[in-house]
Amino acid sequence: MRLLRYGIKGQEKPAILDEKDQVRDLSSIISDIDSTTLNFALINKLQQLDLSTLPIVQNPHPIAACIGKVGKFICIGLNYKEHAKETGAKIPQEPIIFNKWTSAISGANDDVLLPRGSTHTDWEVELGVVIGKAGKYIAQDEALSYVAGYCVVNDISEREYQSHRGGTWDKGKGCDTFGPIGPWLVTYDEIADPQKLELWLEVDGKRYQHGNTDDMIFSVKQLISYVSQFMSLQPGDIISTGTPSGVGLGIKPDPIFLKAGQIMRLGIEKLGIQQQRVISED
C-alpha cells in the first residue's frame, strides 16, 4: 500500500493511492497516519479495504509529510563507501548516528529554506525506514519485522553548520524544512528487499546522485538492530539510512552548494519522487 497525507500543516488528512494512482481519502477509517495510529493491526485493516468505496480526492494539495507526530528522526552518516571517500572520511567501523530535529520534517514537494546566511546547503537522497512497533535490543534477524514501511528522505545538510561550528553534526542537519519525507509511506509488504532499490537525485535536471541500496555499508536490518541497542524504538520513528556518493560537498575540485531558485528532484524505486524548490529564508 502507498499511504499518504495531504493538506496544510496541522490539518493533514490520511489517504491511500489506489491501483490507478488515484488518491482515496481514509478519514472515515483513521484520524491520521501518525505515530499514535500506525501499527501492524492498522496495516492489516487497511489491506482488507475495498478502495473503490473510499472517496477520491481530486486535488490532494499539498502532499504532506507521509507520517505525522514523528517521535524520533534518526539518521545514519557515511553509510555508502563511495560517499565516505568523497568526503575524505574513513569508512566507519560502526554506524554513525545523528539526529534531525522533528521540526525539520516537511512534505515531499515543499520549498526548502536556506537558513539565514547559509552558503553551504547540500542534498542527500536516502532510504527512510519507518518503525511499526516498539522494540529495544532488537536482533538482526528479527529487525525487518519492526518495519511498517519505507519512504524517500532528502537529508538536507548545511555543511558549514555541520562540520565547522563545533560539536555534533546536528546543527547542520535539523534546520526547518531539511527533512522532506514521502510522498508516500510504502508498506513493508511492497518492498521484498530493501537492499535492492535504486536511488537518485538531480539539481536543475543534472543528475548528481545515482546509487543502489545494495551498496550500504550497514544494511537496514543491521541498522535497526544497532540503533535499538542505544534507544528504544517506537512506531512512527524514522531511521534514514545514509546517502550514496554525489553530494555537492564531494564535487572536485570545487564543491557546489544549493542556491535560491534551484530545483531538487529525487526518487527511490517503488517509493516515489520528491521535488523541492530552494528559497532563501530572509
Ligand SMILES: O=C(O)C/C=C\CC(=O)C(=O)O
Ligand atoms: O564532514 C564529514 O566528515 C562528513 C560529511 C558528510 C557526511 C554526511 O553528512 C552524511 O550524512 O553521510
